[in-house]
Amino acid sequence: MPKSLVIVESPAKAKTISRFLGDDYTVEASVGHIRDLIQPKDVKSDTKYKSDEHVDNTTLNKFGIQTNKSAVVNELLQKLGVKTWIPWYVESTKSQKTIAQLKRALKKADALYLATDEDREGEAIAWHLVEVLKPDMPVYRMVFHEITEKAILEALDATRAIDMNQVSAQETRRVLDRIIGYDLSGLARQVIGGGATGGRVQSPTLRKIVERERERIRFTSTQYWSATAQLDANQSSSFDAKLIGINHKRVASGKADFDENGSLKKPDEVVILTEDKATKLKETYTNESLAVTSAETSPYRRQPKPPFTTSTFQQEVINKLGGSSGAAMAIAQGLYQNGYITYHRTDSPGLSDQALNAARKGVEELCGLDFLPENPRRYVTKSDSAQEAHEAIRPAGEAFRTPEQIKGELNKDQLAVYELIYKRTLASQMNDEIGETKRVILEAEKSDQEIYHATFSATGRTITHSGFKQIYEEAPNSSNDQESTNILPDLSEGDLFSANEIVINNHETKPPARFTEASLVKWMEEAGIGRPSTFAATISKIQAREYTHKDGRALIPTAKAFVATNFYENEFKSEVQYEYTANLNKELDRIADGALDRDDFLNEWYFEEIGWESRIDDILNQIKIDLPRIRHEAAYLVGEEPKDGQNIYLRFANQKPYVQISVDGETGSIPPTLPLDELTIKKAREFIELASQPDTILGWVNKEKAKDLLDTNEIDNILGYDSSKGLPVYLRSGAFGDYVSLGAFPKWPPMSSKEGQLMKQPHHLKVIKVACAYLRAAENPDDDEAIKIILNEPKRGVGKKSIENIEIIAETENISFKQALAKQKILNDKPSKAVKKLIKNLNSWETQNIDEPAGFRLRELLIDAGYWKMISKMDKAEEKIKIVEHLLATLNEFSTLENIMSTLMKRQELKSAPKPKTGSLLDKMSPENISLEDAVNILSLPREIPIKETVTVELDPPPKNGESSYKLLEKELITVHNGPFGPYIRIEGADCGIQTRSISEDEIFSIDLAACISLLSTPKKFQQRQTKIIILKDKDGKPAIDSVSGKPIEVKTGKFGPYVSDGSTNASLQLGDSIEQMTSERAKELLADRRAQQN
Known part of the structure; x- marks a missing residue:
């Protein structure tokens, strides 16, 4: 019995749609376009090509598109309804099998439904299908915006013809x-x-x-200073006011006030606050009274953003979830094809009535009627070029499924994207965020001073209804999107406030x-x-x-x-x-x-x-x-050489960038990833000088200049650049001998510096983690993570459920976790008092012992908060107190808290930074003769040798016990490695388990499958593996001797990873350490630290 044939683009879409159609329908996939423009090189071999007719057709031979230059002929052809631009199409090789399958399915059908996407590409695919399949039956074009049963059945009842305007x-x-x-x-x-x-x-x-x-x-960057006055409102609260003017001129406050040359745009109206002026301002107005000269209150209202279009979807996914625009679209494609969201290629922010009802119902169930406007919000596109008639991207269906309902059906990334679409859609139908903004101007005068008049401004905002923010927080585009939410006290004109402190800060304008x-x-x-x-x-x-x-x-x-x-x-x-x-x-x-x-x-x-x-x-x-x-x-002018007035240009040829003096002067290659805003005349000249050495070895002859030029002290030699990876290849010396690396190691500060000492603290230990969290929470009230770490250190009786409820308060009211803690009324009396005391201790940080070193201050905070007492009752309390004391001593070395906080942040960045791929030199190689090609080959390991068909390996001689053979299964891989103990092959298979065999260095890049199988047929001799002895050396080349034990220091690997040892004391490598870069100085520090902990 004939069936109707439905053709869609993708197999996933076909599978989903087939669930909604009965046995009377067959659903097949075209797998995208089945035809494309012919390649010009194939024109003459095409069956349509006629030498006498087409030989002089320039566009056909050049582009695969037949045209006629004669205006008269074109006009006549158009009157006859004949196209004058004729693209030559060919069926792609990969589509021929699909086309054959579609033709077979069409023979068994009595109607054809073309269900490709409703956009220009989808319309064109439908037209190409008709052109190729040439159906002799009714053809219907069916379109839908979501893959749900209701949408598919409605599309079947509302078919139309192919839109040839869209095809054109x-x-x-x-x-x-x-x-x-x-x-x-x-x-x-x-x-x-x-x-x-x-x-x-x-x-x-x-x-x-x-x-x-x-x-x-x-x-051109410009420096300027800012000033903020800390004003007491009463005994229990204070607020900040920012300097906005001196001597009746506005103070420059950001990049908007400067042009690209670093000059003021409006010098008659704006003044730069220099360091001298900022210091004088602080001296003049600290502890002086500021008078309120203006206090204005205005309503605040912020509307939700429309549902997603393709563009806004890509932007929000990248900003909130990371990744690329391509990844975002790929995830959306999968969600659409499997029926979770509507079509994801759309310019329209509008929603259908069905979707509006579903969104409003979702808001009511999730947040209540208080968050719903009286009437649905309707959005229209602002773009003149919007081409699609689709809805916005939204959850599919008449009722939106919550992320919780489908989390078992999607992977992590899909769920995150779906939740973003779900929340954005619901938020678009919610009330505005409503509040009140208060702006206060405060002024002070000192007629006998250089800065005789100062104007400050304070801004605060109170949110009375969170509206759409209840469920959706937009990714900020800039700092301007994050206006102050400080709550100002009641202020009136004429009120006086004392400037207890004026904090001045240095700023620098940044390029776009x-x-x-x-x-x-x-x-x-x-x-x-x-x-x-x-x-x-x-x-x-x-x-x-x-x-x-x-x-x-x-x-x-x-x-x-x-x-x-x-x-x-x-x-x-x-x-x-x-x-x-x-x-x-x-x-x-x-x-x-x-x-x-x-x-x-x-x-x-x-x-x-x-x-x-x-x-x-x-x-x-x-x-x-x-x-x-x-x-x-076309070259880029770097600048003019000051010595001789010659220009230096940046050029690109033979797949490489290089700099050149004048039109035909000396040249020098530059790293392909060097940002051009860092390419100065001086740096370009150094590249040219390096390249001009006649006996250049390995790419760089002047080792010291190469170090300075590339701004690193870790380079032993640069062999060149791996163009396939876009990274430099380094030759280095390490604990295992000479090796190469692809790219640079993360640049940790020297251990001798205070920054290095702080970073190398044992941050993995809980006492250090909690102590640093107390510091972070005291210095930054908005550090929610830090507050949660210290909340029950010591125990304050705040349970997991209570924490979740406090998080809800913070999210609902758009405040920090600390502010929510202060406002909460859900805790019992005892934990509530403990939390209040904690907040009081943290708040006192800004006023107590502020002139003391940071380590001293943190010790006082830990004592007041009860954590010091908690440490003293732990197992191995003395050892742990020594560890914390060492941290505090390190903190005391810093002059500012800002430097401490930035160092801790930098540590996190370095911790997560990827390490470069490395590879040891083969024994036959030496630093003097290794080439870039050799290095790239080493870095390409491990090499993979695929098992193309299942092979049975017979062990010869057979073992006395156990199996005498095993199988290497099809599609399993043998890998070739260069390990610390020499080259070897390895396979981990379902039947063979893990098998390794040593090979010679000559085989590492040439061994084939047959040779591997031959090696694997020889039983492995199980004997105790001797650890390779690696004795560190001092700078003079002699073995490094520990000053305490008098024994040589070795690098070893054990159950818990690499460590250094003098035979009696073992010390694990810490964050930032690596075997490759281990030095004798660092090993001695590790051993000394370990002994201190043991004692």
């Missing part, structure tokens, strides 16, 4: 991308070299990234921040560059082409990016303007709406007198005539 728009977009991409890439390769590419969306996006780096290079993927997506949407559905692909392509590399989340443009952008800007005046790409998008929208004919647009854009074809021909002619000039003009 997609086809036009594909033609533009092919022509612009091929032309820009072809030109770039002639000027810059292989690997350089350009594109309709890619090139303007890259230009924006480069422009931001240019702004950073031009930027580099783009992250999130901020770049935001800019692309605002500028109309590309579509939200293609943002992730564009950014990924820019990174894949090595136009940028990442430092954390920041996208840093490379030399290649600068040279490519310079070239495009020099040769394309209007085409590289952002408006050009945005206007092309608008024309695509008009085609999609049926307001513009596809062929009319393409003929005008390409063939007009000043059209694309003529522009490319002009530039090609220039390249043929004057390529050296064009290449020189």
